Amino acid sequence: xxxxxxxxxxxxxxxxxxxxxxxxxxxxxxxxxxxxxxxxxxxxxxxxxxxxxxxxxxxxxxxxxxxxxxxxxxxxxxxxxxxxxxxxxxxxxxxxxxxxxxxxxxxxxxxxxxxxxxxxxxxxxxxxxxxxxxxxxxxxxxxxxxxxxxxxxxxxxxxxxxxxxxxxxxxxxxxxxxxxxxxxxxxxxxxxxxxxxxxxxxxxxxxxxxxxxxxxxxxxxxxxxxxxxxx
Numbered sequence: 001x002x003x004x005x006x007x008x009x010x011x012x013x014x015x016x017x018x019x020x021x022x023x024x025x026x027x028x029x030x031x032x033x034x035x036x037x038x039x040x041x042x043x044x045x046x047x048x049x050x051x052x053x054x055x056x057x058x059x060x061x062x063x064x065x066x067x068x069x070x071x072x073x074x075x076x077x078x079x080x081x082x083x084x085x086x087x088x089x090x091x092x093x094x095x096x097x098x099x100x101x102x103x104x105x106x107x108x109x110x111x112x113x114x115x116x117x118x119x120x121x122x123x124x125x126x127x128x129x130x131x132x133x134x135x136x137x138x139x140x141x142x143x144x145x146x147x148x149x150x151x152x153x154x155x156x157x158x159x160x161x162x163x164x165x166x167x168x169x170x171x172x173x174x175x176x177x178x179x180x181x182x183x184x185x186x187x188x189x190x191x192x193x194x195x196x197x198x199x200x201x202x203x204x205x206x207x208x209x210x211x212x213x214x215x216x217x218x219x220x221x222x223x224x225x226x227x228x229x230x231x
Contacts, residue, residue, distance in 0.1 A: 010141050021105050043052055058195075060194040063193070063196045064194055064227045067193050067196065067200075067213055068193075072205050072206065073204040074206070075185050075186060075206055075216060076186065077180065077186075078117060078121055078181075078185060081123075081124070081175065081176065081180075082176075083177070084215070085177040087155050090176065092133060092175065093113070093132040093133065093167070093172075094169055096133040097119060097132060097171075097172035097175060097176070098168035098169045098171070099136070100115060100116045100119060100136045100148055101113075101143070101168050102164050102165065102168045103148075104149070106164070107164040107167070108210060109171070110209050110210065111212060112138050112171050113171050113175070113181040114181055114184045114187075114190070114209040114212065115190070116172060116175045116181070117181040117187070118187050118188060118189070118214065119132060120132070120134060121188050121216075123135055125188055128188075129228060183208075183209055183218060183223050184206065184207040184214040185206045185207060185214075186206075186216050187206050187207060187214035190214045190215065191212065191213060192211050192213075193212070193213055194212050200215070203215035203217060203218065206217045227230075
């Protein structure tokens with residue numbers, strides 16, 4: 001008579017290992033949650049890196065005094081800009097330069113040339129669009145992201161005088177032909193002297209034209225000088 005073998009035993013699930021794994025996962029999630037909560041508490045209770053102009057608004061007189069206390073630095077001059085596009089793109093670049101200079105500064109010849117130099121400096125620096133019109137209208141599609149205020153504050157509703165347009169276009173054509181406005185050097189930023197923008201202290205002040213102050217990135221080639229321009 002054949003001996004019947006008992007059916008094979010099924011192995012029990014490794015409950016001990018499962019419990020250990022679940023416990024380890026719970027500890028990991030609790031540690032992660034505690035880390036996130038601690039980071040949020042530090043961010044909410046600790047000191048915040050808020051731009052100075054937003055922490056303590058300044059009056060016009062206080063802003064001018066603060067700006068006057070920042071020394072002007074002397075750096076390398078900007079290289080001539082040579083436009084290499086065709087007639088159509090050149091005409092477009094002239095209009096973009098003239099529009100920006102006229103709406104930003106008005107009919108002041110020196111101020112117009114200074115703004116145009118800033119635009120050309122930006123075209124050649126990393127982090128900015130590589131075309132003149134691209135620089136002028138950078139961020140114009142965003143409500144608070146425009147680089148030149150006239151592109152997003154409805155300034156186009158004001159129609160400049162015809163004589164102002166003629167002068168601005170003349171300066172623009174000269175700038176595209178290699179004319180350099182030396183007083184602002186290689187500046188990429190500027191602001192009026194009655195305000196203190198949050199970025200002021202991150203750049204070096206390199207020039208002043210009328211009520212506007214001009215800045216470029218800090219570098220070893222910059223040398224301090226006073227507001228008269230002498231070392």
